[in-house]
Amino acid sequence: MTSIRRQLITGLIAVVALAVFLGAAVVYRQARAELDQIFDYQLRQMALSLGDQSFESTLEGNAREEFDFVVQVWSREGLRIYFSRPHAVLPNRARLGFETMASAEGLWRIFSMQQRGVTIQVAQPMRVREQLAASAALRTVLPFIVLLPLLALVVWFLIGRGLRPLNAVANAVKARTPSALDALPVERLPDEVKPLVLALNDLLGRLAQALEMQRQFVADAAHELRTPLTALRLQTQLVERAQSEDDRRAANAAVSGGLQRATRVVEQLLTLARQEPEAGARGLTKIDLLDLARDALAEHALIAEEKSVDLGIVRGEPATVEGEANALRILLANLLDNAVRYTATGGRVDISIYTDDHRAVIEVIDNGPGIPLEERTRVFDRFYRRAASDGSGTGLGLAIVKRIVERHNGSVTLADAPERGLRVRVELPGTLA
Amino acid sequence: MRLLLVEDDAMIGTSVQHGLRQDGFTVDWVRDGQAAELALGAESYDLVVLDLGLPKKPGLEVLRGVRRKKNLVPVLVLTARDAVSDRVTGLDAGADDYLVKPFDLDELAARIRALLRRRAGRADPLIRHGNLTLNPATRESTFNGKPLVLSVREFAVIQTLLDRPGAIMSRTQIEERLYGWGEEVESNAVEVYIHALRRKLGADFIKTVRGAGYMVPTKS
Numbered sequence: 057m058t059s060i061r062r063q064l065i066t067g068l069i070a071v072v073a074l075a076v077f078l079g080a081a082v083v084y085r086q087a088r089a090e091l092d093q094i095f096d097y098q099l100r101q102m103a104l105s106l107g108d109q110s111f112e113s114t115l116e117g118n119a120r121e122e123f124d125f126v127v128q129v130w131s132r133e134g135l136r137i138y139f140s141r142p143h144a145v146l147p148n149r150a151r152l153g154f155e156t157m158a159s160a161e162g163l164w165r166i167f168s169m170q171q172r173g174v175t176i177q178v179a180q181p182m183r184v185r186e187q188l189a190a191s192a193a194l195r196t197v198l199p200f201i202v203l204l205p206l207l208a209l210v211v212w213f214l215i216g217r218g219l220r221p222l223n224a225v226a227n228a229v230k231a232r233t234p235s236a237l238d239a240l241p242v243e244r245l246p247d248e249v250k251p252l253v254l255a256l257n258d259l260l261g262r263l264a265q266a267l268e269m270q271r272q273f274v275a276d277a278a279h280e281l282r283t284p285l286t287a288l289r290l291q292t293q294l295v296e297r298a299q300s301e302d303d304r305r306a307a308n309a310a311v312s313g314g315l316q317r318a319t320r321v322v323e324q325l326l327t328l329a330r331q332e333p334e335a336g337a338r339g340l341t342k343i344d345l346l347d348l349a350r351d352a353l354a355e356h357a358l359i360a361e362e363k364s365v366d367l368g369i370v371r372g373e374p375a376t377v378e379g380e381a382n383a384l385r386i387l388l389a390n391l392l393d394n395a396v397r398y399t400a401t402g403g404r405v406d407i408s409i410y411t412d413d414h415r416a417v418i419e420v421i422d423n424g425p426g427i428p429l430e431e432r433t434r435v436f437d438r439f440y441r442r443a444a445s446d447g448s449g450t451g452l453g454l455a456i457v458k459r460i461v462e463r464h465n466g467s468v469t470l471a472d473a474p475e476r477g478l479r480v481r482v483e484l485p486g487t488l489a
Numbered sequence: 490m491r492l493l494l495v496e497d498d499a500m501i502g503t504s505v506q507h508g509l510r511q512d513g514f515t516v517d518w519v520r521d522g523q524a525a526e527l528a529l530g531a532e533s534y535d536l537v538v539l540d541l542g543l544p545k546k547p548g549l550e551v552l553r554g555v556r557r558k559k560n561l562v563p564v565l566v567l568t569a570r571d572a573v574s575d576r577v578t579g580l581d582a583g584a585d586d587y588l589v590k591p592f593d594l595d596e597l598a599a600r601i602r603a604l605l606r607r608r609a610g611r612a613d614p615l616i617r618h619g620n621l622t623l624n625p626a627t628r629e630s631t632f633n634g635k636p637l638v639l640s641v642r643e644f645a646v647i648q649t650l651l652d653r654p655g656a657i658m659s660r661t662q663i664e665e666r667l668y669g670w671g672e673e674v675e676s677n678a679v680e681v682y683i684h685a686l687r688r689k690l691g692a693d694f695i696k697t698v699r700g701a702g703y704m705v706p707t708k709s
Contacts, residue, residue, distance in 0.1 A: 287504060
């Protein structure tokens with residue numbers, strides 16, 4: 057039973073009924089005690105008053121039915137000389153004083169005394185006392201018994217009214233759509249409901265924020281896809297327009313360049329989406345960054361050679377981290393890709409891997425143009441592309457690097473290279489090999 | 490017709506410049522807002538094709554700056570954002586037309602021609618003067634009802650002169666309309682084109698105003 061209303065009503069009625077029953081029992085007991093005193097006193101007084109009579113002959117009383125006292129009188133010789141109701145089932149004997157005795161007609165209260173040679177006994181059925189006590193008890197609790205259904209009704213109504221804010225909250229929650237996640241009203245809410253609504257509001261707020269971030273990401277992504285698609289569309293039109301074979305060849309080359317860029321943007325977007333904080337954690341393994349760096353180096357060697365960029369590892373020491381191998385591979389690839397891309401022909405890109413104070417460090421130093429101080433935070437924003445860039449970048453590389461570093465509880469900083477160019481330093485929490 | 494193209498994306502810029510040149514326009518291309526303002530301050534353009542998402546200075550600010558200086562040059566805005574509010578903002582900031590990316594080269598050229606036509610105060614897509622008819626869209630021309638073959642440059646020179654009949658244009662002004670940045674200007678190129686045009690249209694079609702330049706007289 058999960059209805060608060062039903063639980064409360066049932067509990068309440070049970071408790072009230074128990075209280076009424078206990079009350080009735082107490083009243084009954086008290087009434088009995090008082091009635092015992094009064095009736096015992098009466099029995100005694102009656103016997104005393106009978107003692108003054110003279111019972112000359114044996115006679116049978118003819119007491120009326122509603123007179124529920126029974127009187128017996130014995131002579132000195134033990135002869136019954138008076139009996140108020142012959143059919144009464146009392147024994148023909150007496151013990152002096154008060155006595156309670158069972159008979160075929162129930163319990164009797166009996167008082168016997170001797171006075172001036174005769175024994176007088178007055179008896180009364182206990183039933184009388186029981187009935188009187190019971191009716192006293194009933195009189196006391198009757199109003200409660202009558203009021204009980206009314207009480208249940210009132211409580212039912214009150215609980216309904218008390219719970220109405222909950223219904224209001226439920227309706228308000230129902231009305232919320234993913235596009236309208238504003239907070240629920242908390243005014244005039246009972247104290248019991250407020251924490252629930254406040255918690256809900258907190259959740260709604262975080263949801264709205266996450267949704268807004270997602271929406272922004274999708275909008276940004278669509279916007280960013282438009283640029284390479286626009287370029288592609290224009291490039292294909294130039295192919296159609298081409299008059300000469302040379303024109304066509306140049307236009308086709310442009311199309312393939314455009315396609316390459318569009319593909320890269322899509323790939324990078326996917327990578328970024330996978331590195332979003334909401335994406336669940338994947339298996340962590342112990343990874344030697346030096347191994348990863350060697351792999352990344354091998355992958356970029358060809359591009360570097362094409363551009364006559366001298367790409368190599370200058371400091372290679374073991375550095376082990378606990379992380380996602382694939383993510384770290386992407387991180388290194390992006391760093392090398394950027395460095396080679398923005399370094400002029402004949403430039404130099406140096407990779408260092410080492411451990412410094414329990415931190416695994418990746419450093420990529422190029423002798424390209426570098427990034428001015430004021431842009432060093434912005435380049436980590438997704439889709440931020442520097443004015444001087446040649447348009448082949450996606451604006452996502454460093455954003456991806458940052459996400460991956462954050463997922464690994466590390467840090468990434470940009471600084472000037474010793475001579476000229478950029479030094480990217482990634483620090484990750486290291487583990488013992 | 491000399492256009493300023495302001496577009497930060499290298500691939501889009503290259504393609505648009507290339508395509509518009511094929512359509513007979515002279516196109517200068519800059520890649521950020523500041524360069525656009527410099528170019529607009531230094532040269533006079535017949536039209537500006539302006540991307541809104543620009544580094545250094547947003548396109549909208551460039552546009553507002555142009556209008557603040559009472560520069561009436563037609564501006565066609567390129568935008569990647571297709572929300573109505575973005576387009577409204579662009580038009581309200583002083584743009585004459587807009588195109589949403591991705592767009593079609595032919596449509597871009599057609600809209601440019603329409604804007605230039607409107608600026609010249611013509612409703613007719615064809616430029617007519619006397620017995621000469623020019624079609625800027627196809628770059629075909631007829632003279633006395635017969636097809637006339639004009640080279641791209643010749644067409645550009647006569648179109649420039651017919652843009653404002655009766656006005657004198659100096660040799661330098663014509664050169665500016667013909668050559669973008671980085672294009673080699675032969676020293677007597679304009680004279681050569683004028684000479685060729687006179688041969689095809691008759692000696693009186695273009696008048697030389699000594700010490701000032703050339704003009705196509707309005708029909709009396």
